[in-house]
Amino acid sequence: MIRLFIVDDHPVVIEGIHGLLQHEPDIEWAGHAMNAASCLGFFVNNTADIVLMDISMPGMDGVELCGLMREKYPGVFILGLSTFNQGLYIKKMMENGASGYILKNSTKEELLKAIYTVNTGNIFFSGEAGEVLKEYQRSSTRIPELSPREKEILGLIAEGYTNPQIAEKIFLSSFTVDSHRKNLLAKLNVKNTAMLIRMAVENKLL
Amino acid sequence: MIRLFIVDDHPVVIEGIHGLLQHEPDIEWAGHAMNAASCLGFFVNNTADIVLMDISMPGMDGVELCGLMREKYPGVFILGLSTFNQGLYIKKMMENGASGYILKNSTKEELLKAIYTVNTGNIFFSGEAGEVLKEYQRSSTRIPELSPREKEILGLIAEGYTNPQIAEKIFLSSFTVDSHRKNLLAKLNVKNTAMLIRMAVENKLL
DNA sequence: CCCTTAATCCCCTGAAAAGGTGATTTTAAG
DNA sequence: CTTAAAATCACCTTTTCAGGGGATTAAGGG
Numbered sequence: 001m002i003r004l005f006i007v008d009d010h011p012v013v014i015e016g017i018h019g020l021l022q023h024e025p026d027i028e029w030a031g032h033a034m035n036a037a038s039c040l041g042f043f044v045n046n047t048a049d050i051v052l053m054d055i056s057m058p059g060m061d062g063v064e065l066c067g068l069m070r071e072k073y074p075g076v077f078i079l080g081l082s083t084f085n086q087g088l089y090i091k092k093m094m095e096n097g098a099s100g101y102i103l104k105n106s107t108k109e110e111l112l113k114a115i116y117t118v119n120t121g122n123i124f125f126s127g128e129a130g131e132v133l134k135e136y137q138r139s140s141t142r143i144p145e146l147s148p149r150e151k152e153i154l155g156l157i158a159e160g161y162t163n164p165q166i167a168e169k170i171f172l173s174s175f176t177v178d179s180h181r182k183n184l185l186a187k188l189n190v191k192n193t194a195m196l197i198r199m200a201v202e203n204k205l206l
Numbered sequence: 207m208i209r210l211f212i213v214d215d216h217p218v219v220i221e222g223i224h225g226l227l228q229h230e231p232d233i234e235w236a237g238h239a240m241n242a243a244s245c246l247g248f249f250v251n252n253t254a255d256i257v258l259m260d261i262s263m264p265g266m267d268g269v270e271l272c273g274l275m276r277e278k279y280p281g282v283f284i285l286g287l288s289t290f291n292q293g294l295y296i297k298k299m300m301e302n303g304a305s306g307y308i309l310k311n312s313t314k315e316e317l318l319k320a321i322y323t324v325n326t327g328n329i330f331f332s333g334e335a336g337e338v339l340k341e342y343q344r345s346s347t348r349i350p351e352l353s354p355r356e357k358e359i360l361g362l363i364a365e366g367y368t369n370p371q372i373a374e375k376i377f378l379s380s381f382t383v384d385s386h387r388k389n390l391l392a393k394l395n396v397k398n399t400a401m402l403i404r405m406a407v408e409n410k411l412l
Numbered sequence: 413c414c415c416t417t418a419a420t421c422c423c424c425t426g427a428a429a430a431g432g433t434g435a436t437t438t439t440a441a442g
Numbered sequence: 443c444t445t446a447a448a449a450t451c452a453c454c455t456t457t458t459c460a461g462g463g464g465a466t467t468a469a470g471g472g
Contacts (some may be wrong), residue, residue: 032210088407096411099336111329122316123336130305147448160401160426175451182430183448193399193429193456195366201407204301353418368458382420388460389418398428398460 002119005030005046005048007039008042008081009066013104020108025053028114036060036068044185050118053098054081055089063092077118080129087132100124101133116129144187151205153180158197208325210226211236211254213245213271214287215263219310223258226314233321249279256283257325259271261295269298285322293338306330308336331387350393351379355412359386364403364412 004027007012011142014032021027030048033039036059039051051069055062060107066078080093081103090101102111103126117124146154156166163181167174190196200206210233214220220238227233238253241243242265245257257275261268271312286299286307296307303323308317309332316332323330352360352373364371373380396402406412 027325080459096451107393113323113326113328117319117330120319121333121336122319123329123331123333124323125331127327127329130329149449158404162398164428173451175453176449179318179452182432185430188289189236191430192367192368194363197403198364198407198412199402199406203429213438286448354417378419379421381422384459387422391460399458 002032002050002115003028003048004050004052004115005039005042006032006052006081007034007036007057007062008032008052008054009034010054013054017111022112024052024112024150036062036065040068040072043069043076043138047073048076050077050115052079052080052081053093055086055093056082057182061087063120066093066098067096077121079114079124081117082095082129082132088194090129090133097176101129102126103128146184146187146205150180150184150187153177154200155206157181157193158200207233208232208256208321209236209247209254210256210258210321211245212238212258212287213240213242213263213268214238214258214260215240219260219266222313223314223317226317230318242268242271245271246278249275249282253279254282255286258285259299260286260287261292261299262288266403269302273302275383283327285320285324288335288338296335296339305334308332309334312378317370336405339364352390352393352411354388356386356393359383360390360402360406361412363390363399364389364406 002019006014006017011034014034018029018032022029030046031042033055039116043048053062053066057065064078066080067079068129069076076099077099078093080090080098081104082090082101085106093101098115099121100123102114102124106114106126106128114124114126137199152170153166156169161169162178164174166172166177184196188196190199212220212223212225217240219239224235224238228331236252237248241263242293245259259268259272259319263271263378268286272286277282283305284297284299285301286304287310289310290359299307305327308320308321308330312320312332312334315372320332321329326369358376359372362375368373370380372378372383385405390402391397394402397404
């Protein structure tokens with residue numbers, strides 16, 4: 001028997017999921033909360049196996065709540081619940097210890113599969129959520145093309161080499177390295193090394 | 207019927223998984239390869255639904271192969287296969303489009319669950335693989351404690367502000383900012399801004 | 413109370429990066 | 443063949459950073 005708790009500020013969603021699962025033999029409805037505080041209150045005297053958690057809620061959001069819950073009750077698995085196009089939040093939920101992610105328009109089958117997978121300590125990700133995540137990453141990866149040489153030099157900068165060192169390493173004039181470096185700054189529209197490296201790492205150019 | 211193909215340079219693993227699954231009614235053994243080239247060769251004239259792929263192989267490694275396969279055959283789902291303690295590779299596989307990850311010492315049940323989950327376009331992650339990934343992230347997050355002030359300044363550096371700008375922004379002497387900056391370099395054991403920011407981003411200090 | 417740490421401030425030097433303004437050569441694409 | 447982009451090299455100025463040396467104050471733990 002899997003005890004299920006749901007946190008969502010939309011009554012429709014709570015009702016909908018309740019309806020979907022009320023006749024499932026292996027699933028017990030532990031209760032629901034419509035905000036973070038109320039959820040935390042519930043877990044003081046009660047528990048559940050899995051928490052279905054909306055990410056966007058008034059007050060403390062799901063991401064923060066997820067982190068707190070995982071800290072206080074490591075045995076409770078959290079399954080993120082989202083509508084579409086919220087890639088950033090999906091990513092953040094996973095970083096905060098969620099065991100999976102499904103979209104609110106999932107089918108009953110998908111929902112069940114997610115619940116069972118998460119319940120055994122594994123991680124589930126709806127394909128659609130995966131898509132959203134990828135789309136998010138694509139959109140934030142929309143940066144100008146860098147030439148192979150520029151990428152190479154970018155990599156060396158990130159490893160802490162200075163222009164003269166890079167020049168020596170790849171047999172170039174340090175003037176040339178400097179030129180490439182300036183081109184990198186211009187292409188990525190940043191003004192110094194710190195921003196350059198941050199951009200590069202965030203956009204997985206390294 | 208799910209057509210399964212496996213790529214692994216260890217005959218034992220191929221044989222083992224074959225043995226585990228040979229009597230499964232829904233699973234068809236499409237074939238196996240012991241290196242990347244042979245796998246690519248197979249897919250020229252054949253196909254499969256899911257590829258079980260080892261990450262560490264001679265020649266082209268699983269990570270690269272995974273990226274290639276996803277590009278050429280987007281309909282084929284890839285399930286990473288690893289022994290323990292290879293967190294870095296698990297991460298890379300996922301970044302290269304794998305649909306999941308399981309450890310080689312998984313039970314038959316887990317393996318089947320993974321296959322069925324991936325086959326429907328969802329993403330599966332064995333709990334153990336999740337652990338490995340977390341452990342990996344923990345170990346790479348083993349960095350000295352930074353004071354709140356240092357974190358604040360680190361953040362501003364990453365946003366591209368120079369020492370005088372930071373000083374003005376948070377009402378400090380630029381000498382002070384410079385001191386903090388030097389302490390950051392010392393604490394994180396790096397020698398310039400580029401390495402500092404790379405460290406910071408990789409260790410999620412920002 | 414002492415010790416440590418964080419946080420603040422100061423100075424000097426030399427190296428590196430940023431900003432600007434050029435140029436030539438090779439290579440890939442039209 | 444022409445053009446555009448990439449890659450190469452050069453010089454000069456100003457700003458910023460890195461490395462070295464210090465110092466004082468405030469707060470917290472042992």
